[in-house]
Amino acid sequence: MKISIQKRILDANDQAAAANAAFFARRNILCLNMISSPGSGKTTLLSRTIEGLKDRVRIGVIEGDLKTDLDAQRIRRTGAPAIQIETSGACHLTALQVSAAVKELPTDSLDIIVIENVGNLVCPSAFELGESARVVVLSTAEGDDKPAKYPGTFAKANVVLINKIDLLGHVDFDVAKVQRDARGLNPNVKIFAVSARTGEGLTDWYDYLVSLRGPRG
């Protein structure tokens, strides 16, 4: 005897993600889910973005790491509120973890919430968190083959930030190849080549982020 079940296995996460998305929409908050390998420069990029946009938008951050609150400390030094989630070994954040963390943020005074996911190019892509957009950060030191090797992650990205372009010339990395491969997977993806260290290319990223957020409520 065969019986039909039709049970969504990630249903609990999907429901929590939908609730998060509804919460962000009610408060007119843009929520970004930032995904990358460890060491791509997410936190530096985020710190620089907060400082660069401090007169235009108010940003809060949820940090995900296996251990320590080092990244949340770095973000707080910019003056922005940051909540650290320690996953104790889990390789991705879940929507329920995010909904608990959001309660600790001063959401009445925020325009954007950035969720810096656990450093991992695989698992975070499978878990919706209620974000408005996904930002994948790829640094030049990692190599230009990542869109081809991790197509699921890049196909679902709304934005790809190619970071550490100040290292071009010291590493074998073809920016045009990454742009071509990422757009081949997803023609609508926005791509910015930036250096969080020198600031190169960040103005376009800032302007795009502000345009994505829309006018302050």
Next chain:
Amino acid sequence: MDELEVAQTVFETICAEAEKVKLVPVAATLSCGDMCAVNTEALLEAFASLCEGTPCRGMRLEVRRIPVQMRCIACNTTADYNIAAPHCVKCGSHEFDFLPEPPVLLEDIEFKDK
């Protein structure tokens, strides 16, 4: 992805359904989008180890990968997304949107008849 987490939910669902019908499960079908970060081998290994020593021991779990669908912006054709040739199968346009990815879904369970 955390395949053990997926396997655990599948296993618990099968056990609950088996309890309801008072029958022994012999097979089940799970489907997911083909870009979903579920590794089939790791999932099957995790599932088999959860089944050890339970009435589910030895049952088959079939994992079906479902192509993600894309919709051409130019001609509105909907088709399977082919990662090796990401363009419209009808007009050749490279401008397309993704349709929502199929969820990780436990489709059915087969039980041994009494």
